[in-house]
Amino acid sequence: MNILVCISKAPDTTSKIAFTNGNTQFDENGVQYIVNPYDEWYALVRALELKEAQGGNVTIITVGTASDDAVIRKALAIGADDAIRIDALATDAYFVAMQIAEYAKGKGFDLILTGKETIDYNGSQVAGMIAEALELPYISIATKLDVAGSTISCEREIVGGMQEVEVQAPAVISCAKGMAEQRIPNMRGIMAARTKPLNVVAPAALEALTTFSTYSMPAAKSSVKLIDPNNLDELVALLHNEAKVI
Amino acid sequence: MNLVYINSANGLSKAALETVTYAKKLGADVAVVTNGNAAAELLATLGAYGASTVLQDAGVDGQDPSQLVKLVAAAAAKVGASTIIFSHDLIGKAVAPRLSVRLKAGLVAGAVALPEADGSTKVNVFSGKAFGYVKVNSAVRIISLLPNSIQPEQTGGNCSTEAFDSQAGSSAISVKATKKPEGAIPLPEAELVVSAGRGLKGPENWGMVEDLAAALGAATACSRPVADIGWRPHHEHVGQTGVAIRPNLYIAAGISGAIQHLAGVNGSKVIVVINTDAEAPFFKAADYGIVGDAFEVLPRFTEAVKRFRAAQH
Ligand SMILES: Cc1cc2nc3c(=O)[nH]c(=O)nc-3n(C[C@H](O)[C@H](O)[C@H](O)COP(=O)(O)OP(=O)(O)OC[C@H]3O[C@@H](n4cnc5c(N)ncnc54)[C@H](O)[C@@H]3O)c2cc1C
Numbered sequence: 140m141n142i143l144v145c146i147s148k149a150p151d152t153t154s155k156i157a158f159t160n161g162n163t164q165f166d167e168n169g170v171q172y173i174v175n176p177y178d179e180w181y182a183l184v185r186a187l188e189l190k191e192a193q194g195g196n197v198t199i200i201t202v203g204t205a206s207d208d209a210v211i212r213k214a215l216a217i218g219a220d221d222a223i224r225i226d227a228l229a230t231d232a233y234f235v236a237m238q239i240a241e242y243a244k245g246k247g248f249d250l251i252l253t254g255k256e257t258i259d260y261n262g263s264q265v266a267g268m269i270a271e272a273l274e275l276p277y278i279s280i281a282t283k284l285d286v287a288g289s290t291i292s293c294e295r296e297i298v299g300g301m302q303e304v305e306v307q308a309p310a311v312i313s314c315a316k317g318m319a320e321q322r323i324p325n326m327r328g329i330m331a332a333r334t335k336p337l338n339v340v341a342p343a344a345l346e347a348l349t350t351f352s353t354y355s356m357p358a359a360k361s362s363v364k365l366i367d368p369n370n371l372d373e374l375v376a377l378l379h380n381e382a383k384v385i
Numbered sequence: 386m387n388l389v390y391i392n393s394a395n396g397l398s399k400a401a402l403e404t405v406t407y408a409k410k411l412g413a414d415v416a417v418v419t420n421g422n423a424a425a426e427l428l429a430t431l432g433a434y435g436a437s438t439v440l441q442d443a444g445v446d447g448q449d450p451s452q453l454v455k456l457v458a459a460a461a462a463k464v465g466a467s468t469i470i471f472s473h474d475l476i477g478k479a480v481a482p483r484l485s486v487r488l489k490a491g492l493v494a495g496a497v498a499l500p501e502a503d504g505s506t507k508v509n510v511f512s513g514k515a516f517g518y519v520k521v522n523s524a525v526r527i528i529s530l531l532p533n534s535i536q537p538e539q540t541g542g543n544c545s546t547e548a549f550d551s552q553a554g555s556s557a558i559s560v561k562a563t564k565k566p567e568g569a570i571p572l573p574e575a576e577l578v579v580s581a582g583r584g585l586k587g588p589e590n591w592g593m594v595e596d597l598a599a600a601l602g603a604a605t606a607c608s609r610p611v612a613d614i615g616w617r618p619h620h621e622h623v624g625q626t627g628v629a630i631r632p633n634l635y636i637a638a639g640i641s642g643a644i645q646h647l648a649g650v651n652g653s654k655v656i657v658v659i660n661t662d663a664e665a666p667f668f669k670a671a672d673y674g675i676v677g678d679a680f681e682v683l684p685r686f687t688e689a690v691k692r693f694r695a696a697q698h
Binding site (some may be wrong): 158220227235260276280282298299301306350366368385 | 475523547
């Protein structure tokens, strides 16, 4: 089974979020990048488990510049066999998805996996876009993934519950919690990652469909109003009369 | 013309009414496209929220995004849609990106407000730690609206329902089983949420949380470690790597308020924090705080809510 796992870099969850250039650009000063947790913990680890059980190959792919190679090496250290970097700035989800679809076209991947969203732009867009571009079925926000022959079975989230579904390979799947457990790379993995193939591919000629014009920060919260733990009637009255939420 | 996709298979959800209201507020006429076989009288009630026509394809069951994308694209062509609206719920997240590629139309994913004067639309970025303003560079735009961002509004009006054969083909996804907990309120749509963390010490103590949620009519949620250890199901995990929610009221008991937790809940209108530790970081993000033991405060809170509800009637 050949599996393509799409990975994205994302700022570490404790990063200070700030903007520069008149609030038009994310301020990368001092920001540490990690592999987007959904891509790493669920999509990549489940791909590796499937490969370990059934054989095959796990390729990771990202759209980014040379500065993203450290993040790629981390994903290789966890166990991916090889990596593709499409050498372009990731300008929007459409641009990223279409680059990946262009690359994947005709290469015979049985599964294309992504995380359910990135923790920076949170759009949940790339997987669905790849599926449409390649005319493949798409199971979104899957919490379980199994493969038997060409049948892919998943559990996916639906509004207010869960659903067990099946689809025939090839397919695109976005992965969420429940599918696998995070793996910490060991020393051997980290050493091996240094020599695993990382192929840099020139981007296809494509335009983004969207741009971020500006950014802003939420208004600061006013300070907390403390309530006597023995007077919950007061809290309920405040929630009703002052906050007007009950 | 603005086109709204709604799933009406299980009745009209609040999220559906929000999207129709949003489309109406954008100006221009509103057409709705839906799958499933909801009664015409039910769909006609969308007129009150601003829809003028509803196109209904009863032949599409709504399980396969590759079918739904054909349905919405066919409806967009029929009505000449310039803006297409989805809810940014589990269906919208699956279908809107496909439609973006199919129509080569830019997608604003997870809008939290109506577009600004310059045409850009506000979305949450960095898991709610900041906002971004998205500009669409294509003639047709797609917007998926984050649930609970605007309130449904009745403006009065009538609408007609029309059977619509979208030629969407067959479903590639076969459904083996569906599990929907009875009576539970879906977390992303809930207006009131009661959440608890490791401070509750064990799954056997969640009765207090459920009692308060039941008294309020709230959904329940939890912090990540609680879902990781298996005290609560994964779909209740909120935060940067869980569900992001923006209810009117978020009550957090025994949760420290780590940055990754706050990222998923800081869009809440009002936050109440219950924690034994007066220094817990969550108090900085709270509107109301109780420094106290959740084991004592939660049952008292439930009783106070019951007294209040009884007095209301
Ligand atoms: C990459 C990454 C992603 C993450 N994503 C998420 C996420 O999406 N969501 C998330 O929640 N976390 C996430 N975390 C974890 C996060 O950093 C915290 O560890 C977690 O939120 C802590 O959970 P908690 O508050 O339940 O537990 P604790 O931090 O252990 O806090 C328990 C709290 O309960 C209080 N307490 C104890 N006893 C009582 C009592 N009797 N009554 C009242 N209060 C009491 C304590 O004072 C304490 O404040 C992530 C971490 C990382 C590194």
